[in-house]
Amino acid sequence: xxxxxxxxxxxxGERVWHALRQPLIAxxxxxxxxxxxxxVCGQNPITVYAEMFDKSxxxxxxxxxxxxxxxxIIICAMATGMAWRAGYINIGVEGxxxxxxxxxxxxxxxxxxxxxxxALLSWIIGMAAGALYALLPAVLTWKFNVSxxxxxxxxxxxxxxxxxxxxxxxxxxxxxxxxxxxxxELSAMMHLPRLSSTSTFNAGFxxxxxxxxxxxxxxxxxxxxxxxxMGGFNPFFALYGGTRQAKVMMITMAxxxxxxxxxxxxxxxxxxxxxxDGMLTTTNYAWTGLMxxxxxDLDPVGMFFVSIFLSGLQIGGSAIQRSLGIPLEIATIxxxxxxxxxxxxxxxxxxxxxxxxPAEGGAKA
Numbered sequence: 203x204x205x206x207x208x209x210x211x212x213x214x215g216e217r218v219w220h221a222l223r224q225p226l227i228a229x230x231x232x233x234x235x236x237x238x239x240x241x242v243c244g245q246n247p248i249t250v251y252a253e254m255f256d257k258s259x260x261x262x263x264x265x266x267x268x269x270x271x272x273x274x275i276i277i278c279a280m281a282t283g284m285a286w287r288a289g290y291i292n293i294g295v296e297g298x299x300x301x302x303x304x305x306x307x308x309x310x311x312x313x314x315x316x317x318x319x320x321a322l323l324s325w326i327i328g329m330a331a332g333a334l335y336a337l338l339p340a341v342l343t344w345k346f347n348v349s350x351x352x353x354x355x356x357x358x359x360x361x362x363x364x365x366x367x368x369x370x371x372x373x374x375x376x377x378x379x380x381x382x383x384x385x386x387e388l389s390a391m392m393h394l395p396r397l398s399s400t401s402t403f404n405a406g407f408x409x410x411x412x413x414x415x416x417x418x419x420x421x422x423x424x425x426x427x428x429x430x431x432m433g434g435f436n437p438f439f440a441l442y443g444g445t446r447q448a449k450v451m452m453i454t455m456a457x458x459x460x461x462x463x464x465x466x467x468x469x470x471x472x473x474x475x476x477x478x479d480g481m482l483t484t485t486n487y488a489w490t491g492l493m494x495x496x497x498x499d500l501d502p503v504g505m506f507f508v509s510i511f512l513s514g515l516q517i518g519g520s521a522i523q524r525s526l527g528i529p530l531e532i533a534t535i536x537x538x539x540x541x542x543x544x545x546x547x548x549x550x551x552x553x554x555x556x557x558x559x560p561a562e563g564g565a566k567a
Contacts, residue, residue: 224497224498224499224504224544225497225498225504225507225508225511225540225544227543228497228540228541228543228544229511229540231539231540231543232536232537232539232540232543233251233536235535235536235539236532236535236536236539237251239532239535240528240532243528243529243532245526245528249526250522250526250528250532253518253521253522253525253526254515254518254519254521254522254533255514255518256518257517257518257521257522257525258513258514258515258517258518258521259514259518262400263400263401264517264518264521266398266400266401266402266403267401267402267403267517268510268513268514268517269403269407269510269513270401270402270403270404270406270407270473271513271516271517272407272410272509272510272512272513272514273406273407273409273410273465273468273469273472274299274406274410274465274466274468274469274482274485274487274491275465275487275490275491275494275509275512275513276410276413276414276491276494276505276506276509276510277409277410277413277461277462277464277465277468277491278295278299278462278465278487278488278490278491278492279491279492279494279495279498279505279506279508279509280413280414280417280461280491280502280505281295281298281299281458281459281461281462281465281491282295282458282488282491282492282495283417283495283498283500283501283502283505284417284454284457284458284461285336285454285455285458286495286500287421287430287431287500288430288431288450288451288454290340290343290350290451290454290455290458291350291351291354292336292339292350292354292455292458293351293354293355293358293492294335294336294339294353294354294355294357294358295458295462295465295488295491295492296358296361296362296462296482296483296487296488296489297335297354297357297358297359297360297361297362298332298335298336298361298458298459298462298463299332299462299463299465299466299482299487299488300358300361300362300365300466300482300483301331301332301335301361301365301459301463302328302329302331302332302333302335302459302460302462302463302464302466302467303328303332303463303465303466303467303469303470303477303482304331304361304365304368304477305327305328305331305332305463306324306325306327306328306329306331306463306466306467306470306471307324307328307385307388307470307476307477308368308373308385308477309323309324309327309328310324310388310389310392310471311373311385311386311388317389317391317392318391318392320392321388321391321392321471324392324467325464325467325471328463328466328467329460329463329464329467330460331463332459332460332461332462332463332464333455333456333457333459333460333463334456334459335357335361335459336354336455336456336458336459336460336462337452337455337456337459338353338357339353339354339357339455340451340452340455340456341452343451344448344451344452362480362483365477365479366383366479366480369383369384369385369477369478369479370383370479373385375387375476382478383478383479384476384477384478384479384481385476385477385478386476387475387476388470388471388475388476392471393471393472393475394406394409394468394471394472402473404468404472404473405472406468406469406471406472406473409464409468410468410506411506413461413464414502414503414505414506417502418502418503420457421502426450426453429450430450430453430454462488465487465488465491466482466487469481469482469487490509490512490513490516490537491505491509493508493512493537493540493541494508494509494512496541496544496545497512497540497541497544499544512537515533515536515537516533518533519532519533519534520533
């Protein structure tokens with residue numbers, strides 16, 4: 203019995219290491235490049251990094267700030283990973299997040315009934331809206347062979363401009379600052395509970411953890427997870443194996459859009475308590491989540507930790523800008539370098555796969 207327990211622990215440790223190995227290596231190279239930039243700025247990299255990590259992970263207040271910012275990033279990474287691992291390059295997580303969150307906010311403001319029940323219903327309707335918005339490019343791809351990359355990217359702008367119109371005109375809150383483009387505030391009974399009395403850290407983080415667990419379960423323990431992964435590796439083999447690719451694509455994109463809606467809803471119901479124009483776009487949650495997904499090679503556990511790390515870089519970057527006068531862009535440089543090093547590996551993998559395909563075809567012939 204003990205042997206089986208030790209074996210399970212060892213396998214679990216190996217799984218975690220496999221998920222974190224690539225992000226850790228890329229992070230080391232990214233920090234080295236960042237150190238060079240810091241030296242050019244005339245600062246000591248050790249001092250700067252010590253200050254950055256102290257004010258992002260080591261002190262409780264900053265750690266809670268990091269986890270609060272990481273919450274929508276984690277969920278956006280899961281939304282991205284859900285689609286990308288199946289071979290569907292969904293660049294529209296931002297638009298799906300905006301659509302689902304805006305719909306959820308409007309429902310919470312105008313549906314009558316007990317606040318807690320209305321809040322729960324609003325989350326569900328918002329997820330449905332995000333799912334439907336993600337299904338639009340899926341249908342266009344299936345029926346007309348339109349590029350999913352282009353349609354999902356363009357639909358980001360559609361979602362942003364439509365929501366911007368509504369918070370600027372018909373749904374604008376006129377009770378407070380007339381210059382603020384935002385909806386009225388949600389009822390206090392709908393707010394997610396705080397997990398810290400000294401910060402904005404709230405139950406949205408627990409929702410993010412639940413999404414990660416759901417992602418691990420659906421990708422590792424379900425037939426659908428296997429079919430979507432198989433389609434991502436080789437769609438022709440998946441089709442030959444009897445997988446209904448249209449069905450898999452629709453379910454995958456719907457799940458991706460629904461998860462994206464959850465990301466924005468945690469921000470509205472847990473932190474901002476209203477929908478404001480540009481609140482989900484200027485923060486770059488979706489694009490940081492995309493970075494986390496790529497860095498972690500679409501592994502759910504890896505995406506969880508990478509999202510927290512990238513969030514810490516942003517929080518720590520703001521702190522060193524205030525205390526040491528180091529430009530905030532240093533954190534962005536490190537982020538981009540980490541993503542670049544991971545992308546190099548992905549390119550080599552793609553080239554190797556492309557070279558292997560003709561060779562296999564020749565062998566079969």
